[in-house]
Amino acid sequence: MPFRVLHFEGEAFAVVELSGVVRWPEVAGALRTLYLHPRWVPGSDVIWDATALTSVDIAPDDLADVRAAFEEVAAARAGGRTAFLASVGGHDELWALLPRLGPPSTRRVEVFHRRADALAYLGRTAMPEGGVVAA
Numbered sequence: 001m002p003f004r005v006l007h008f009e010g011e012a013f014a015v016v017e018l019s020g021v022v023r024w025p026e027v028a029g030a031l032r033t034l035y036l037h038p039r040w041v042p043g044s045d046v047i048w049d050a051t052a053l054t055s056v057d058i059a060p061d062d063l064a065d066v067r068a069a070f071e072e073v074a075a076a077r078a079g080g081r082t083a084f085l086a087s088v089g090g091h092d093e094l095w096a097l098l099p100r101l102g103p104p105s106t107r108r109v110e111v112f113h114r115r116a117d118a119l120a121y122l123g124r125t126a127m128p129e130g131g132v133v134a135a
Helices: 024-035 060-072 092-101 115-121
Strands: 003-008 013-023 045-057 081-085 108-112
Touching: 003 024, 013 024, 024 045, 024 060, 045 092, 045 115, 060 092, 081 092, 081 115, 092 108, 108 115
Parallel strands: 013 045, 045 081, 081 108
Antiparallel strands: 003 013
């Protein structure tokens, strides 16, 4: 599976890991698994880790579903911060743009190339232990 979602109980924190070849349906699946899962707490912080991606394919035909997916999770993703961890040259602009294709949100999204910088943005020094795999 090209994505895995981990929720950390009592931490108001989650991680989404993307790997291999990813198309929009997988990104949408990760988005829905993260924000619509019963363990999700609105306002929690998230790291989307895309450092293991080899390819991203989001086509112009996907744009209507991009908007629909972000509308579907809008209430759940309000508030909190998202740190998007990408490889250097790893489509930074795409990851920063995607959330803006949905309805306006109070969630803050930043793209980083180093895990330590992403964690610092979220006020953390390390990843928590014991995440529950949602997908």
